[in-house]
Amino acid sequence: xxxxxxxxxxxxxxxxxxxxxxxxxxxxxxxxLRDGIVRAEKLVELRxxxxxxxxxxxxxxxTTLAELEVDPQIPQALREACSxxxxxxxxxxxxxxxxLLQATRCWYWRLNFPCYLHGGDVCHAKAGQHxxxxxxxxxxxxxxxPSDPAAALLALGARLHTTAxxxxxxxxxxxxxxxxxxxxxxxxxxxxxxxxxxxPEASVYLKxxxxxxxxxxxxxxxxxxxxxxxxLALAGVAPVPWAxxxxxxxxxxxxxxxxxxxxxxxxxxxRRAVExxxxxxxx
Ligand SMILES: Cc1cc2nc3c(=O)[nH]c(=O)nc-3n(C[C@H](O)[C@H](O)[C@H](O)COP(=O)(O)OP(=O)(O)OC[C@H]3O[C@@H](n4cnc5c(N)ncnc54)[C@H](O)[C@@H]3O)c2cc1C
Ligand code: SF4
Numbered sequence: 594x595x596x597x598x599x600x601x602x603x604x605x606x607x608x609x610x611x612x613x614x615x616x617x618x619x620x621x622x623x624x625x626l627r628d629g630i631v632r633a634e635k636l637v638e639l640r641x642x643x644x645x646x647x648x649x650x651x652x653x654x655x656t657t658l659a660e661l662e663v664d665p666q667i668p669q670a671l672r673e674a675c676s677x678x679x680x681x682x683x684x685x686x687x688x689x690x691x692x693l694l695q696a697t698r699c700w701y702w703r704l705n706f707p708c709y710l711h712g713g714d715v716c717h718a719k720a721g722q723h724x725x726x727x728x729x730x731x732x733x734x735x736x737x738x739p740s741d742p743a744a745a746l747l748a749l750g751a752r753l754h755t756t757a758x759x760x761x762x763x764x765x766x767x768x769x770x771x772x773x774x775x776x777x778x779x780x781x782x783x784x785x786x787x788x789x790x791x792x793p794e795a796s797v798y799l800k801x802x803x804x805x806x807x808x809x810x811x812x813x814x815x816x817x818x819x820x821x822x823x824x825l826a827l828a829g830v831a832p833v834p835w836a837x838x839x840x841x842x843x844x845x846x847x848x849x850x851x852x853x854x855x856x857x858x859x860x861x862x863x864r865r866a867v868e869x870x871x872x873x874x875x876x
Pocket of ligand 1: 654691784
């Protein structure tokens with residue numbers, strides 16, 4: 594396999610496609626290549642072309658989770674989401690951009706079952722093992738989005754700058770459809786370069802997991818308080834990070850038999866998160 598080291602983001606973007614895949618920290622991509630789920634002839638290294646670090650409210654997509662979790666300039670919800678992800682070693686390699694684009698942890702998908710998300714007709718998890726799966730948005734695929742930072746950034750109202758455009762984080766994600774099984778809306782060759790992350794009055798990220806460390810979210814809840822209200826977003830509950838218009842919107846969940854317990858966890862975490870951020874100052 595060839596490793597390309599382009600000199601600019603535009604050159605990296607142009608080099609993608611036709612068997613070339615973007616490589617950031619590699620913590621997600623390398624296992625997928627090893628297991629034959631992603632196939633590539635060339636890897637396009639992003640390290641020198643995607644911005645790293647932060648300046649005010651702007652964060653480079655090449656910044657690692659380890660760098661984000663310790664900086665007091667970063668809103669608390671994002672710091673906590675980063676610090677509760679994976680392990681210290683993985684966080685020191687994992688970039689924010691790669692984290693937002695990580696694939697589902699659904700084992701049917703990871704074991705290459707020909708399921709709906711892989712282009713087939715059936716969601717094997719719905720009829721089989723689905724304890725860690727969705728409570729929202731599972732019409733076609735019942736996977737649970739694994740990114741903690743994505744939920745925090747959704748509650749914070751982050752915007753992305755890519756090689757092609759600027760868009761709200763909420764528009765990065767889409768539920769898979771019969772015509773398009775992707776769960777992100779990036780165009781081929783489009784790279785995430787930077788994020789604008791508004792400073793809230795207060796924010797928090799709470800995560801329920803099987804073990805205290807190194808475990809994906811059963812449910813993650815981000816709350817961010819702004820002058821006009823509190824925004825909520827959830828990880829681990831739908832194929833994409835899930836925004837909730839209010840705590841009551843949780844009651845519209847459509848859990849599977851094996852995921853009903855997640856609704857109770859989400860309800861408890863939402864209550865705690867809303868208490869933690871308090872009411873808007875103008876309220
Ligand atoms: C054991 C384990 C436990 C984990 N636990 C958690 C957890 O609890 N919570 C959590 O949130 N995450 C968790 N993760 C996920 C981890 O945070 C991600 O693997 C990591 O953030 C990916 O970043 P990376 O830089 O290594 O991306 P890579 O592996 O290099 O890339 C991932 C994907 O993103 C693409 N990509 C990368 N950067 C860009 C960019 N700038 N623009 C466009 N495409 C890009 C790549 O082409 C690839 O498809 C865990 C991972 C492992 C292996
Ligand atoms: S939940 Fe999604 S990824 Fe898992 S088997 Fe069903 S369709 Fe495939």
